[in-house]
Amino acid sequence: MVATLVTLLPLHATPPNPPPPFTPARFLTDWTYEWWLLLALAIPAALYVWGLIVLHRRGDRWPIQRSVAFLAGGVGSAVIATMSGLGTYDTVLFSVHMVQHTILMMITPLFLALGAPVTLALRTLPSRPRATLLRVLHSRFARIVSFPPLALALFIATPFALYYSPFYEISLESGFWHAFVHMHFVIIGSMLMWPLVGTDPIPGRVSYPLRLLLVFLMLPFHAFLGVTIMDSSIVLAGHWYESFHRAWGPTPLEDQHIGGGIMWAAGDVIAVVVLAALFVQWFAQSQREARREDRRLDRLEAQAALTANSGREADRSR
Numbered sequence: 001m002v003a004t005l006v007t008l009l010p011l012h013a014t015p016p017n018p019p020p021p022f023t024p025a026r027f028l029t030d031w032t033y034e035w036w037l038l039l040a041l042a043i044p045a046a047l048y049v050w051g052l053i054v055l056h057r058r059g060d061r062w063p064i065q066r067s068v069a070f071l072a073g074g075v076g077s078a079v080i081a082t083m084s085g086l087g088t089y090d091t092v093l094f095s096v097h098m099v100q101h102t103i104l105m106m107i108t109p110l111f112l113a114l115g116a117p118v119t120l121a122l123r124t125l126p127s128r129p130r131a132t133l134l135r136v137l138h139s140r141f142a143r144i145v146s147f148p149p150l151a152l153a154l155f156i157a158t159p160f161a162l163y164y165s166p167f168y169e170i171s172l173e174s175g176f177w178h179a180f181v182h183m184h185f186v187i188i189g190s191m192l193m194w195p196l197v198g199t200d201p202i203p204g205r206v207s208y209p210l211r212l213l214l215v216f217l218m219l220p221f222h223a224f225l226g227v228t229i230m231d232s233s234i235v236l237a238g239h240w241y242e243s244f245h246r247a248w249g250p251t252p253l254e255d256q257h258i259g260g261g262i263m264w265a266a267g268d269v270i271a272v273v274v275l276a277a278l279f280v281q282w283f284a285q286s287q288r289e290a291r292r293e294d295r296r297l298d299r300l301e302a303q304a305a306l307t308a309n310s311g312r313e314a315d316r317s318r
Contacts, residue, residue, distance in 0.1 A: 211278055
């Protein structure tokens with residue numbers, strides 16, 4: 001399988017002649033299209049839309065905010081990160097790569113999880129595929145990959161392992177490994193975001209206080225890596241970035257410092273968004289539980305009143 005992918009994906013991303021300056025206009029106009037990338041993004045979007053069509057034909061309702069989250073926030077952010085000017089210049093500027101890293105590892109998984117695609121699949125799949133999906137959800141593998149401490153550890157370790165090893169420069173030089181890094185970002189981010197903010201019935205769900213604790217544990221490590229990159233005097237993958245011989249923009253070291261600042265600031269901002277989503281979900285859950293408790297108490301009160309009335313009727317009959 002891997003050998004097949006290697007033959008299909010571009011193997012090398014050789015530095016070209018000095019690229020033109022990266023401007024807001026080029027961010028909007030310099031798009032990169034790869035057939036395998038289009039396919040990887042189109043398939044989940046098409047399956048999600050198919051599920052919405054099935055629900056609509058049945059007359060069932062589906063929250064519009066979930067559809068917007070999955071299609072616009074999740075798939076849409078991945079399209080922008082990999083195919084817009086960010087995808088064109090992600091091997092030219094470390095700061096652009098860091099924006100891409102943040103989107104693929106935090107923003108895209110966050111909105112994919114909020115879109116509840118597993119719930120949609122369980123409500124729309126035929127009986128046999130649905131039974132298969134349920135077996136997967138109850139498997140040991142699903143319990144392992146959705147175990148929050150493991151997901152948090154991988155989420156924290158991945159950037160350190162990438163940027164402080166020779167693999168980062170390899171991922172810049174090889175189209176295959178560059179695509180692998182993108183996929184890895186989304187998978188690791190999803191492993192963390194699904195148990196944190198997702199509403200799908202997956203294993204690994206923990207209480208809201210523990211979810212908040214996981215977010216707070218994530219923050220210092222993300223900030224520490226950003227600050228470390230900002231303070232470094234050694235250019236990561238320096239040979240690669242210097243081979244462009246850019247006459248515009250910041251130097252490779254200055255650009256790296258900008259990228260470190262982006263990681264630090266963006267991690268804090270997105271963590272605030274995650275916390276806000278958790279508080280909204282927690283409040284909504286408490287409201288549902290309060291309504292259920294009110295209905296339970298109303299039933300008990302009605303039963304008590306009925307019993308009392310029956311008792312009075314019995315006394316009168318005597």
